Amino acid sequence: MLNPNFDPFPILTTERLILRRFTFADAPRLFELRKDPVIMQYIGRPLAKTLDDAIDLIKVINDLLSGNNGITWCITLKNEQEFIGSIGFWRIEKENYRAEIGYLLNPAYQGMGIMQEAVETIINYGFGPMNLHSIQANVSPGNAASIKLLQKNNFTQEAYFKENCFYNGAFRDTIVYTLLTKN
Numbered sequence: 204m205l206n207p208n209f210d211p212f213p214i215l216t217t218e219r220l221i222l223r224r225f226t227f228a229d230a231p232r233l234f235e236l237r238k239d240p241v242i243m244q245y246i247g248r249p250l251a252k253t254l255d256d257a258i259d260l261i262k263v264i265n266d267l268l269s270g271n272n273g274i275t276w277c278i279t280l281k282n283e284q285e286f287i288g289s290i291g292f293w294r295i296e297k298e299n300y301r302a303e304i305g306y307l308l309n310p311a312y313q314g315m316g317i318m319q320e321a322v323e324t325i326i327n328y329g330f331g332p333m334n335l336h337s338i339q340a341n342v343s344p345g346n347a348a349s350i351k352l353l354q355k356n357n358f359t360q361e362a363y364f365k366e367n368c369f370y371n372g373a374f375r376d377t378i379v380y381t382l383l384t385k386n
């Protein structure tokens with residue numbers, strides 16, 4: 204059985220980024236993204252309606268973290284403290300050494316290779332210190348940016364579920380991408 208330990212919190216650095224722990228001070232910027240229907244169109248979660256919804260999300264992130272049941276990093280640019288996005292293994296199947304990856308980036312910073320840096324860094328963490336065997340990503344077929352990102356990181360398509368997800372009044376398809384550890 205996988206036995207992840209996120210204490211102390213693993214702060215990760217890349218060429219341009221610091222991936223750190225969320226604090227409640229990140230709530231207003233997180234709220235700006237989570238309330239935006241365009242940014243959230245492929246996330247499949249309810250839109251945040253108030254700042255409290257973002258605060259509640261950070262509470263969930265912290266609860267998952269303290270139980271070693273999930274880990275989400277706040278993405279910041281080096282030399283700046285502010286949230287620009289999030290990335291993490293928000294669902295962990297400990298018995299299968301498997302986790303589901305998720306990510307979200309402020310559009311002002313998209314298309315600059317930022318998430319590529321973050322994804323490759325947490326893949327290394329997942330298959331390294333965290334000891335995962337596989338990483339799953341559930342993606343909407345219309346999410347070209349996310350699909351490109353996954354393919355670039357050697358994820359392969361394993362399943363295509365038709366209309367398995369009811370979101371925003373419609374049944375939607377899901378593609379499951381997976382990456383296995385090389386070990």
Ligand SMILES: CC(C)(COP(=O)(O)OP(=O)(O)OC[C@H]1O[C@@H](n2cnc3c(N)ncnc32)[C@H](O)[C@@H]1OP(=O)(O)O)[C@@H](O)C(=O)NCCC(=O)NCCS
Nearest residue numbers: 245306307308313314315316317318319347348349351352
């Ligand atoms: C998916 C997302 C995180 C990508 O972040 P990003 O920092 O813009 O991605 P990158 O700049 O690292 O790009 C990675 C690759 O995807 C490509 N890409 C980026 N946006 C794209 C788009 N809209 N269409 C097609 N390809 C795209 C890039 O060109 C790059 O490939 P390349 O290096 O071969 O050129 C970002 O679009 C996002 O936050 N979307 C909203 C939230 C979301 O949908 N999350 C995923 C849910 S599964």
